[in-house]
Amino acid sequence: MTKTAVEIHDLVVAYNRKPVLWNIDAHLPAGKIIGIIGPNGAGKSTLIKAMMGLLKPASGKILFFDNPLDEVRERVAYVPQRESVDWQFPVTVFDVVLMGRYKKVGLFKNPGKSDKEKAKQALEKVDMYQFRDRQISQLSGGQQQRVFIARALIQDADIYLMDEPFAGVDASTEKAILKLMKEMGEQGKTVIVVHHDLQTVMDFFDWVMMLNQRLVACGKTQDVFIEKNLNDTYGGKLTLLNEVGQILSKNQMPQREK
Amino acid sequence: MDALIIITVGFLVAFNCGILGSFLVLRKMAMIGDAISHAVLPGIVIAFMLSGSRENIFMMIGAGVIGVFVTIMIEVLTRKGKIPVDAAIGYSFTFLFAIGIILLTAFADDVDIDEQCVLYGEIIYIPFNVWVTQGGLHLGPTALWIVGLNTFIVLIVILSFYKELLITSFNPDFADSIGIKPIVWHYVLMGLVSYTAVSSFESVGAVLVVGLIIIPPATAYLITERLNKMLIYTTIIALITSILGYYLAFLLNVSVAGAMITISGTIFLLVFYLSNRYNKKVIMSKSE
Ligand SMILES: Nc1ncnc2c1ncn2[C@@H]1O[C@H](COP(=O)(O)OP(=O)(O)OP(=O)(O)O)[C@@H](O)[C@H]1O
Ligand SMILES: [Mg+2]
Numbered sequence: 279m280t281k282t283a284v285e286i287h288d289l290v291v292a293y294n295r296k297p298v299l300w301n302i303d304a305h306l307p308a309g310k311i312i313g314i315i316g317p318n319g320a321g322k323s324t325l326i327k328a329m330m331g332l333l334k335p336a337s338g339k340i341l342f343f344d345n346p347l348d349e350v351r352e353r354v355a356y357v358p359q360r361e362s363v364d365w366q367f368p369v370t371v372f373d374v375v376l377m378g379r380y381k382k383v384g385l386f387k388n389p390g391k392s393d394k395e396k397a398k399q400a401l402e403k404v405d406m407y408q409f410r411d412r413q414i415s416q417l418s419g420g421q422q423q424r425v426f427i428a429r430a431l432i433q434d435a436d437i438y439l440m441d442e443p444f445a446g447v448d449a450s451t452e453k454a455i456l457k458l459m460k461e462m463g464e465q466g467k468t469v470i471v472v473h474h475d476l477q478t479v480m481d482f483f484d485w486v487m488m489l490n491q492r493l494v495a496c497g498k499t500q501d502v503f504i505e506k507n508l509n510d511t512y513g514g515k516l517t518l519l520n521e522v523g524q525i526l527s528k529n530q531m532p533q534r535e536k
Numbered sequence: 537m538d539a540l541i542i543i544t545v546g547f548l549v550a551f552n553c554g555i556l557g558s559f560l561v562l563r564k565m566a567m568i569g570d571a572i573s574h575a576v577l578p579g580i581v582i583a584f585m586l587s588g589s590r591e592n593i594f595m596m597i598g599a600g601v602i603g604v605f606v607t608i609m610i611e612v613l614t615r616k617g618k619i620p621v622d623a624a625i626g627y628s629f630t631f632l633f634a635i636g637i638i639l640l641t642a643f644a645d646d647v648d649i650d651e652q653c654v655l656y657g658e659i660i661y662i663p664f665n666v667w668v669t670q671g672g673l674h675l676g677p678t679a680l681w682i683v684g685l686n687t688f689i690v691l692i693v694i695l696s697f698y699k700e701l702l703i704t705s706f707n708p709d710f711a712d713s714i715g716i717k718p719i720v721w722h723y724v725l726m727g728l729v730s731y732t733a734v735s736s737f738e739s740v741g742a743v744l745v746v747g748l749i750i751i752p753p754a755t756a757y758l759i760t761e762r763l764n765k766m767l768i769y770t771t772i773i774a775l776i777t778s779i780l781g782y783y784l785a786f787l788l789n790v791s792v793a794g795a796m797i798t799i800s801g802t803i804f805l806l807v808f809y810l811s812n813r814y815n816k817k818v819i820m821s822k823s824e
Binding site: 294327330331332348351352354355356358362363364367368369370373374377378380381383385386388389412413429433 | 562564618696697698699700702703705706707709710711712713714715716757760761762763765766
């Protein structure tokens with residue numbers, strides 16, 4: 279039995295008293311790369327935000343390594359959706375990455391040498407060090423995403439929650455991010471990723487959580503990423519159903535590296 | 537000597553407003569400054585009626601309380617009532633301002649406040665309003681002390697909490713996720729803005745405070761790629777504004793506050809034209 283990284287109990291989250299997530303119950307194993315999939319409006323971002331304590335659940339609880347978030351906050355890192363910030367903001371790439379250390383640096387202090395060294399290493403890892411002094415508006419979408427990931431990397435966390443890190447990035451960035459995630463998985467880190475592209479689910483994730491306001495399924499990818507669950511998650515939309523058939527048949531071929 | 541005092545007070549006011557305004561502009565909340573500076577009117581009148589004195593300190597407390605009240609009101613309306621923030625701002629300050637006007641006219645006989653002065657300020661009288669201690673010691677213009685203390689506090693807060701203000705302005709969700717509470721820093725900033733609006737209106741008036749909160753930072757925003765530079769450019773623009781504003785007013789024999797805003801508005805246009813021309817930075821609105 280692997281250790282449980284995240285435990286979600288009977289979670290209900292509502293906006294203006296209208297629930298958008300109903301009775302979610304799930305255990306997410308540690309050291310795995312976990313995908314959260316579901317149609318637009320399924321509540322994927324809402325779930326991530328509730329996990330990060332940005333939204334107060336109507337009921338239920340979420341535990342990280344058996345603790346509420348406040349007790350283990352420094353072990354959990356968050357990569358928000360790229361659209362959630364103003365990229366015209368007057369900060370440089372390096373400034374943004376350093377923000378990952380702001381809490382650890384503490385009040386009344388500025389990031390020091392070791393923080394800057396960490397930021398440098400993180401930027402090198404995502405291959406963005408040469409852009410460190412650029413204002414963030416002068417980056418492509420994929421580069422912006424890498425900056426956000428570097429910021430999470432310097433938090434030295436054990437659990438990473440990422441909201442659509444693959445949205446709008448090109449093939450090479452996708453590959454780079456995926457490689458990084460696999461490395462993190464090998465180091466025993468848990469990476470939880472909101473994801474949209476069904477074609478790549480089989481390749482990317484050890485584990486998936488299928489969501490459409492309610493939890494449809496949560497388990498090992500090869501066990502739960504099946505036609506029935508896909509239908510339940512995406513509703514019987516015709517075009518989608520065809521696609522599902524394709525995806526599944528494509529993935530019958532032995533192309534997974536494990 | 538008087539010129540130096542007026543320019544110094546003008547600069548300090550423009551500096552205080554501009555530094556805080558930089559954060560407001562980046563948070564797309566510049567009009568909160570507008571709300572606060574108008575809403576303080578009823579605060580002043582009520583403080584005057586309660587205390588029966590024209591001592592600055594009472595008026596500042598009254599105005600400060602209302603200033604914080606209006607920011608809470610706006611926050612509650614947008615968060616709980618789901619009203620768009622611009623509508624909440626417009627509602628809150630016109631309502632409070634109207635109450636202030638009614639109080640002022642209804643009790644005009646008892647309340648010896650010149651609304652002209654509250655709204656537009658009278659910076660040229662500052663040198664004559666000298667702080668004299670009970671022992672008869674002359675400590676220089678009162679306004680210089682008031683505004684100077686304000687500058688001191690703004691500097692302390694900005695230098696101590698630069699990174700908290702930066703991260704909660706840029707990415708509040710992320711700040712929250714690492715345990716830096718955006719709401720705390722929101723109120724720290726709003727408290728400072730209220731305090732600054734109040735301590736500034738004696739010099740430049742409640743209305744023109746808004747100009748100093750928005751225009752110099754907006755100008756600096758056009759030409760910077762880092763927040764610390766934005767604050768430095770804002771300071772430089774505040775300095776130019778106060779010097780040229782004073783001499784323009786002197787030459788044309790017009791209101792100093794009006795001249796200061798006219799100068800900073802002109803600087804903005806100039807920078808806007810030049811930055812577009814040299815394509816230093818394209819201004820784009822945030823795509824929601
Ligand atoms: N701030 C909000 N106020 C009210 N309703 C909201 C808010 N944010 C999201 N919702 C609603 O909650 C539901 C879930 O939204 P959420 O953003 O979590 O979906 P998602 O699965 O992330 O979708 P997407 O794939 O489009 O990112 C949607 O129906 C949405 O309209
Ligand atoms: Mg989403």
